[in-house]
Amino acid sequence: MSDKNIYENSVTLIGSLPPIKGISPYCYELMTSLSRSIHVEFIGFEKMYPDFLYPGGKSKEDGIIPDFSKIPNVSVRNILTYYNPLSWIWAGLTIKSKVVHAQWWSHVLAPIYFVILSLCKIRGKKIIITVHNVTPHEKNNFNQYLNKTILFFGDQFIVHSLRNIEELHDIFGINKEKIIKIPHGISKIKSSKIEKKVLREKLGLPISKKIILCFGGIRDYKGIDVVLEALSIISKKKDDVLLIIAGQPWVDWSKYEEIIQKNNLDDYVKLFLKFIPSNEMSYFYYASDLAVLPYRNFTSQSGAGSEALSYKIPLIVSDVGGLPELVKDKNCIIQPNNPDDLADKILTILNDENLHIKLSRESGELADEYSWNTVAKKTVNLYEMLMKMQHIKNKNSKEISVTLEN
Template structure:
C-alpha cells in the first residue's frame, strides 16, 4: 500500500508526535509511507506550555513534508495539493482535538476521491469540553471513510458522533523507544531523591483533568514512608499545585520536576518508582499507561473511562473506585499491603507487554487498511 500520514511529527514533542513516528516506522516495513506535518501546530499565544518543540539535542531521521498551518487556509490548499501529488491509497490523519477540524476538514474536502481517509482517533471528545467540540468533530468525522481507535470508550464516542462508522479497535500499543530500566537506587541517586521510600510517580503533562491536586491531597492520608515524584510540564499555572504542596503534611516527601522530560530521562523516572499513579478525573486511554507497561511498573489508577477497566482486566495494579483524595490514598495503601500481589502485577504486566507490542498493532493496522 501507499500510505500518507498527516500528523504532528518531529520536531514537535508529545505523545501524538511520538505515536506517529512509531506508526510511520512500523508501516514502512511493508508499505511506501510519507509523513506530512505542520509548519504551525498551535499559535504561540494559544499554547499553554513552555514549548511545542523537542530540545535542540534531540533528533529524528524521519523526513516529513511540513506544509500545514492550523490557522492558515492557504496552507490547507497547499497541503491537499502535496498529498494529491503523492497519490496515496490511504491517508491516515491523527486526531485528538477539535481545534484541528478547520484545517483537517478543508484538506479532506480537496483530496482526490480515490484516496481513503482514515482518522486515527486518540480522543474523540476532549477531556476539557467546550460547546463547539462535538459539532466540529462531527464535521471532520463525516469526511472520513474509517477510524482506528485505541479504546472502547473512544469507539463509543466516535459512534455517537458518526452513526454507522467503520471502526477498527486495537488497544494502545506500548512505547518501546525509552530505553531500559535501571536499579531503583541508581535512578533515585540520579534524581537526587531517597530510595528507601515507597515511591509514587505522577508522570506526563500536568492538566486539570489528570487530578494531580487529588494525589497531592492524598499524601495527607499516608505516612512518612511514602514519597511522591511529580514529573512533567504544567499546561497552565503550576502555582495552585505549589500551594497544595506547601500545605501538605508530607511536603518534604513531595519531589517536583516540573519540566519537559526528554526521552533519555523517562526510564530513570520510572525506575525510581514503585508504582505509577494516574489520579485522573476523566480518561479514554492513556499513553502513560503504555510507558508503564514497557517499564514493567504496576499502576494505581482511578476508575474513569477506559483507564480503570484496562488496569483491572489486565490485573496490573489497583483501581480507586472514585477520583477523590481519600479513595486514591486507600488504593495506594491497598497496593502496598501485599507484596505477593505486587509480584503478580509485575508478572501480568510482562504478559501485557507481549500482547500490546507495536508489531501486533502494525499487523492489525495493515490488515484493517487492506480491507478498505
C-alpha cells in the first residue's frame, strides 16, 4: 500500500513514549490500541526538557525500551527536542495524516506545541486535543494563558470526566459540542500470580497488617498531609495498619515528616520516596489492601487511580475532578481536606471483609468499562466524525464555488 493510501486512514499522535517519564504509558497504550483499527503516526520527544527540571534529575525511566518497529500499523518518530526549534518546525511540516491528535498535559511544552499546531493549522489539518489537565497542577495566570493559547488550535477536545466538560467550557469558553468525554484507559485486569506474602517480603512489609497505598509523584495537591493526619486517627483505633507512600517527591518532604514525628507514626508508615519504575509498580498494588487518592484539588483523571482498578483494589477518592468516576459506591468518596472523613472511610472498609470484597469486585467492573479497547473505539469514532464533517464542508464549498462561477 502506498504512503498516500496509508495516511488517508490514519491519525498523527503528538505526545511522549517510554522511556520518558510522565504521560508516556498513557500514550503508548493509546497508540497500540488505536493501531488495531487505523494506522498511527506518532510524533514524540527525544528530549522533552532538561533533566534538572525533573525531581530526581532524570526525565527518562531506566529499563527496557519498547521496540516500536515491532508494533503493526505504527510509525514512530521521536524527533522533538526542547532545545531545537528546527525539530518543532520539521514535525509540523512533515506530519502526514489529515487528523492530528495532540496530548496536552504540561504548560512547559507550550512553545513546542504552538509551533507544531500552527503549522498543522496552516496545512489544513484537523486538530483534536486531549486535555489531561484543564488547569495546571501549579496554578497561576501565566500557566492559564499558555493553556488558552494551545487550546485555541483545537477543532475537537477530549477530556476524561464529565466535570472536565463543564470546566473546559466555564474556564476557556469552549463550546460543549466540541468536547467529548472519553475515560482514561485502564490496562487489562491483572491476574495475581504472585502471592501477597511473597511481594510483602520482597518490599520489606509485614505480612499480617492491613496495608493502605498512596501511590504516585508527591505534590502538594495530592493531599499527603491529609492521609497522614487520617492515619494518626486510625492508629488510635486500629494498630494492625500500615500506610505505604510510594513516589518521587516534587516538593520538600520535611513538612510531611513533621506530621509523622508529631503523631508518632513511624511504626505506621513505610516510605518509598523515589520514582517507581513501571515494571515494579505491580509489587505495590498486589501487596496492598486499599488505595487512597485524598487529592485536595484536581481537574482531571488519575493514572494511579486507573491503575488501581486494574488490580481490583478498593479505592477511596476525594470529590474533585474526575476521581468520583473511579468508584461505584459513593460512600468511597470523601470531601477534600477532611482527615476525619478519610479515616472513617478507611476504617469502615478495613473492618468489613464483605464490603472489601464488594468494592474489589466493583473496581474490576469499572476496569472492564474503561478498557483501552473501548477507549480506542470511541476515539476512532471521533476521528471518523471529524473527517466526515470536513468532507461535507469541502463538498458544500465546492458546490458554492461552482454556483458562483455559473
